[in-house]
Amino acid sequence: xxxxxxxxxxxxxxxxxxxxxxxxxxxxxxxxxxxxxxxxxxxxxxxxxxxxxxxxxxxxxxxxxxxxxxxxxxxxxxxxxxxxxxxxxxxxxxxxxxxxxxxxxxxxxxxxxxxxxxxxxxxxxxxxxxxxxxxxxxxxxxxxxxxxxxxxxxxxxxxx
Amino acid sequence: xxxxxxxxxxxxxxxxxxxxxxxxxxxxxxxxxxxxxxxxxxxxxxxxxxxxxxxxxxxxxxxxxxxxxxxxxxxxxxxxxxxxxxxxxxxxxxxxxxxxxxxxxxxxxxxxxxxxxxxxxxxxxxxxxxxxxxxxxxxxxxxxxxxxxxxxxxxxxxxxxxxxxxxxxxxxxxxxxxxxxxxxxxxxxxxxxxxxxxxxxxxxxxxxxxxxxxxxxxxxxxxxxxxxxxxxxxxxxxxxxxxxxxxxxxxxxxxxxxxxxxxxxxxxxxxxxxxxxxxxxxxxxxxxxxxxxxxxxxxxxxxxxxxxxxxxxxxxxxxxxxxxxxxxxxxxxxxxxxxxxxxxxxxxxxxxxxxxxxxxxxxxxxxxxxxxxxxxxxxxxxxxxxxxxxxxxxxxxxxxxxxxxxxxxxxxxxxxxxxxxxxxxxxxxxxxxxxxxxxxxxxxxxxxxxxxxxx
Numbered sequence: 001x002x003x004x005x006x007x008x009x010x011x012x013x014x015x016x017x018x019x020x021x022x023x024x025x026x027x028x029x030x031x032x033x034x035x036x037x038x039x040x041x042x043x044x045x046x047x048x049x050x051x052x053x054x055x056x057x058x059x060x061x062x063x064x065x066x067x068x069x070x071x072x073x074x075x076x077x078x079x080x081x082x083x084x085x086x087x088x089x090x091x092x093x094x095x096x097x098x099x100x101x102x103x104x105x106x107x108x109x110x111x112x113x114x115x116x117x118x119x120x121x122x123x124x125x126x127x128x129x130x131x132x133x134x135x136x137x138x139x140x141x142x143x144x145x146x147x148x149x150x151x152x153x154x155x156x157x158x159x160x
Numbered sequence: 161x162x163x164x165x166x167x168x169x170x171x172x173x174x175x176x177x178x179x180x181x182x183x184x185x186x187x188x189x190x191x192x193x194x195x196x197x198x199x200x201x202x203x204x205x206x207x208x209x210x211x212x213x214x215x216x217x218x219x220x221x222x223x224x225x226x227x228x229x230x231x232x233x234x235x236x237x238x239x240x241x242x243x244x245x246x247x248x249x250x251x252x253x254x255x256x257x258x259x260x261x262x263x264x265x266x267x268x269x270x271x272x273x274x275x276x277x278x279x280x281x282x283x284x285x286x287x288x289x290x291x292x293x294x295x296x297x298x299x300x301x302x303x304x305x306x307x308x309x310x311x312x313x314x315x316x317x318x319x320x321x322x323x324x325x326x327x328x329x330x331x332x333x334x335x336x337x338x339x340x341x342x343x344x345x346x347x348x349x350x351x352x353x354x355x356x357x358x359x360x361x362x363x364x365x366x367x368x369x370x371x372x373x374x375x376x377x378x379x380x381x382x383x384x385x386x387x388x389x390x391x392x393x394x395x396x397x398x399x400x401x402x403x404x405x406x407x408x409x410x411x412x413x414x415x416x417x418x419x420x421x422x423x424x425x426x427x428x429x430x431x432x433x434x435x436x437x438x439x440x441x442x443x444x445x446x447x448x449x450x451x452x453x454x455x456x457x458x459x460x461x462x463x464x465x466x467x468x469x470x471x472x473x474x475x476x477x478x479x480x481x482x483x484x485x486x487x488x489x490x491x492x493x494x495x496x497x498x499x500x501x502x503x504x505x506x507x508x509x510x511x512x513x514x515x516x517x518x519x520x521x522x523x524x525x526x527x528x529x530x531x532x533x534x535x536x537x538x539x540x541x542x543x544x545x546x547x548x549x550x551x552x553x554x555x556x557x558x559x560x561x562x563x564x565x566x567x568x569x570x571x572x573x574x575x576x577x578x579x580x581x582x583x584x585x586x587x588x589x590x591x592x593x594x595x596x597x598x599x600x601x602x603x604x605x606x607x608x609x610x611x612x613x614x615x
Contacts, residue, residue, distance in 0.1 A: 036201035037194025039419070041369040042451040049369055078194040090192040094184065102191030103198065103370045103419030137369055137420045 008072045010035065011079025016027065019066050026050045026061035037106045038076035041135070046159040048134030051107035052076050060133075077106035080113070088158075089113055089151045098147035100138030108134050112148045121152055167588045168611055187417075194446035198419050199387040202375045204444035207436030208237055210437055211289035211294045213279035214457070215271035218526040219305035219318065222269055222278070226297040230281060234293055235288030238441050240280040240579055242268035245436060246405040249323070251493050252428050255398050262323035263492040263529070265403055265432055271300070272320055272491035273528055275457045282437045282445060305526035309465060309486045312525050320524040329489070329497045329522035339518035341576035347480025347515030351471025353555055358467045359544035363460035363488070366533055370419020371459050373448030374430050376438040384435050385412040389419060392426040399428040404436055411435070423532035424458055427494055459531035462496055463488040466507075466544040471515075472552050476566040483507040485520035485541065490529035494538070497522045508576045509545040510586045511567040516576035561594060565605040584610040 003018040006034060010033065011134040019028050025044075029035045029052070041047035043062045050062040053075040086094070087111050099105045115122055115130035122130070127148045128141075136144060165174070190196035211395040226241045242248050247267045254261060267278045279296050283289035304318045311317055314329040320327055328335050373421055374388040393415050401408045418425060434447040449458065464487055469479035485503045489496035500522035507518045533539075553563035565587065573581045587610040594601050 030201070031203055034203075035194075036197075039198070039370065040200065041371070041419075044451060046451075048368055076194065077192075081193055086189075086192065093192045094188045097185070097188075099185070099188045099191040101368075101370070101418060101420045102187060102196050103368075105191040106194040109192065135369055137367060137422070 006066050006070055008069045008074055010074050011076060021067065023066050024062055025052070025059075025064040025066045025069055025074075028066040030051075035076055035078050037076045039103055039106060041103065046135070047104070047107075048103050048111065049107040051110040051134065053110055053114055056114070056117065058111055058133075064160055075110070077109045080109065087113075088118070088154050089148070092147040092151035093144070093156065094117075096143050096147040098139065098143040100133060100136075104134060104136045108136065108144055111149070115148065116152055117157065121156055122148070124149065154157055161174045164592070167585070171611065186493075193314045196417060198370060198417050199373060199375050199389050199415070200369070200370070200376075200446070200448055202387045203399040204375070206375050207375070207444040207446050208282045208284065208437065208441060209286040210276045210434055210447035211283075211286070211293045212453075213281065213283050213293045213298065213595070215267065215274055215276040215278055215298075215300075217271060217300055217302050218301040218307070219320070220271050221303060222267060222271065223301055225279060225299075227279065227548035229297070230279075230292040230295040232290035233283070233288060235284040236281060236292045237284065237443070238282040238437060239292075239296070240266065240433065240437065241278075241284070241438070242266040245433070250399060250403050250428075252395060252399055252495065253493065253498060255395060258493075258497055258504055260323050262321055263494070265428070272323075273526055275453075275528060276491070277433075280433050280437065282441060282443075305592050307525055307527055309488050309521070309523040309525060313521070319527075320526055322551050324524060327524045329493060329500070329524075330503070331497070336519040336521045337501045339504050339507070339516060339576050341517075341578070342480075342515035344480045344482050344515045344517040348469070348471040348482075351479050352474045353552075354469065355472065355548070355552055355555055355575075356467070356469040357548055357551060358465065359540075359547065360465045361461075361463055361540045361543070361607055363463050363528065363530060364533060365423030365455055365458070365460045366420070366422040367455065368418075368420030368422065368424055369496055370432055371449040371451060371454040372425055373446070374434050375444065375446045376434045377444045378438050378442055379412070383410050383412060384438055385414060386431055386435055388413060388415045389417065389421070390415055390425055390428075390431065391418055391421040391423070391451050392428070392593045395426070396428045400432045400435060403432040404426075404439070404563050423461070425538060426532045427459055427529075429458075430432065451586075457528070459494055459529050461533035461536055461539075462530035463527070464498060464503075464540040466541055468544060468548045470548065470552055472556060476550065476553075476556065476558050476563050478511060478513050478567050480515040481508060481513045482517040483519075485518070487520065487522050487537070488527060488530060489522050489524055490527040491524060492529040493522070493530040494529050496530055499532070499537035503541050505577045506538040506541055507545070509542070509549075510569050510584075511564075512573040512581075513567070513576065516568050518576065559601065561590060561599055562601050562605055564590060565601065565608060568610070570610045586610060
C-alpha cells in the first residue's frame with residue numbers, strides 16, 4: 001500500500017511520518033506515534049472516545065484521515081498537563097469523581113476543553129450540549145457535568 | 161455525604177475511620193491524563209490481527225469448511241478451525257463443577273446461534289484478516305430453530321444443544337431449581353384475593369465503551385502474556401488452561417483495567433483462541449471485537465419470563481406466593497444455570513411469606529448465549545416482584561409503601577429457602593425513602609424496626 005508523508009504538530013511537538021494512505025488519525029496516533037490517550041470505542045463516529053482537538057476544533061479522530069491533517073496543530077489529553085501539573089479540567093475530573101472506568105475520560109476532557117476555550121462560563125445546558133457526542137456508560141454523566149462546571153469556576157477565579 | 165447514626169445505634173460500631181469519608185480513587189490520575197493502559201493500548205512489533213468467521217444461521221449443520229481461497233489472501237498467516245483447538249468443548253463454570261461442557265471454542269459440525277464463531281483468521285493487518293474471513297466458504301444445512309422459552313420446553317421442539325440432551329439445564333433437583341416452603345395451595349385457599357400476573361423482559365446489551373478483546377505476546381519461552389479486559393481473571397486463566405491443555409504456569413495474564421464491563425466481560429471467549437494463535441504462529445496477536453460484534457455477539461443479560469401468583473389478605477398480609485421463572489440461556493450455559501438458581505433463592509423478595517413455591521428454569525434456545533449482567537438472576541425478578549407488589553396494594557386498596565411495611569422481612573424471620581434473616585434494614589430504608597420522597601406513612605410504620613422483632 002502506498003505510503004504518504006504526513007507532518008503535524010502534536011501537543012507542541014513536530015511529528016513527521018510515512019503512513020499508509022487511508023489511515024485514520026486515530027490509528028496513526030495510537031499505532032504509529034504511540035499516543036494512546038484517544039480511544040477507539042466504535043470506529044464509526046458515535047461514541048466520542050477518540051475525540052481530539054485539531055486547530056482549535058473538536059474532531060473525531062476515528063473519522064479523520066491522517067492525510068487531511070498536514071500542517072495541523074493537534075492536541076490530545078495526554079498533552080494537557082504541563083510539567084506534571086494537572087490542567088484545571090483534569091483536576092476537576094479527579095475531585096468530582098467524574099471518572100469510573102476511564103475509557104471515555106480523555107475524549108470527555110477534549111470536548112470539555114473546546115467548550116471552555118470558546119465559552120469560559122458555560123451554563124449547565126451548554127455543558128450537556130458540548131458533551132452530547134461523548135458516551136459514558138459508567139457515571140450517569142452527572143459527575144462529569146459537575147466537573148466541567150467546577151473547572152469553569154476555578155478558571156474564572158484564577159483569572160479574577 | 162451524610163452518615164445516619166440513629167439507626168441501629170445500640171448495635172453499631174462507631175469507631176469507623178473510612179466509612180463516610182471521601183477517598184480519592186487510585187486509578188483516576190491515570191484516567192484524566194490518558195496514561196491508564198487498557199489492553200488495546202499495548203502494541204507489539206509484528207502483531208497479527210484475528211477476525212472470526214461467524215455463523216449467518218441460528219441453527220445449522222456444517223457440511224464442510226473450505227479455507228483454500230482465504231489462505232491465498234495477501235497477508236494471511238494462519239487459519240484456525242475446531243480441529244486446531246486442543247480441548248474445544250468447554251463450559252466456564254466447570255471450575256465449580258457446574259457441567260456438562262456444552263460450548264465449542266470454534267464450531268464443530270454444528271452452529272447453534274447466529275454469530276457463533278466458526279473459523280479464526282490471523283493476518284498481518286485487521287483489513288487483511290477481515291477480507292480473508294469473507295473468503296472462507298462454509299456449507300451449511302439449515303435446521304429448524306427455536307427462539308421462545310416456552311416453545312423450547314414443549315415436546316418435539318428442536319433440540320438446541322446435544323450436550324444437554326434437552327432444552328433445559330438439568331439441576332440435581334431436576335428440570336428446575338425448586339423452593340418449597342409451607343403449603344402454598346392451602347395459603348391460596350385461605351386468601352381473600354388471588355392475583356396472577358406474567359412479566360417478561362428482552363435481552364439487554366451492556367454496551368461498554370471499550371469492546372471485548374485481548375492482546376497476546378509470546379515471551380519466547382513457551383510462556384504467553386495475555387493483556388485482557390476480562391472481568392473474571394482467574395476463571396479466564398483456568399479455562400484457558402483447560403481449553404489449550406497448557407499448565408497455568410505458561411499463562412501470564414495482565415488485566416484489571418476494564419473499559420466498562422457491567423458483567424459483559426466475564427465469559428471466556430477471546431483469550432483462548434488468541435493465545436492459541438500466538439502459540440501456533442509465534443507472533444503477538446490482537447483479537448478485539450468490533451462495535452458490531454460487541455452489540456451482536458457478546459452475551460447480553462438473559463431474556464426472562466416471571467409468572468407470579470399471590471394470595472393476599474384484606475389486612476395486607478401476603479399469605480402465599482408461587483413463582484415460575486424462566487431464564488433464556490441462549491444456545492449455551494455460560495453463567496445462566498447460576499443466574500436461574502439465584503432467582504430461585506431471591507423470588508420471594510425481601511418479604512416474609514409463610515407459604516412459598518418457586519420453580520426456576522434455565523432454558524436453551526437458538527439465541528445469543530446470555531450471561532452475567534449487574535445482578536443477573538434477580539434484577540428482572542425484582543422488577544416483576546415490585547410491580548406485582550404495587551398491583552396487590554391497589555387490589556386491596558392499601559398504600560403501596562404501607563403494604564410493603566406489613567410484609568417486610570425482619571431479623572429472625574425464616575426465609576423460604578430456610579436461611580434465617582439477619583441484618584435486615586428494609587424497614588429503615590423504607591422509612592428514609594418515605595421522608596426523602598415526601599410519601600408519608602402511618603406513624604406505626606415509622607416506629608417499626610428490622611432489628612427488634614415486633615417493635
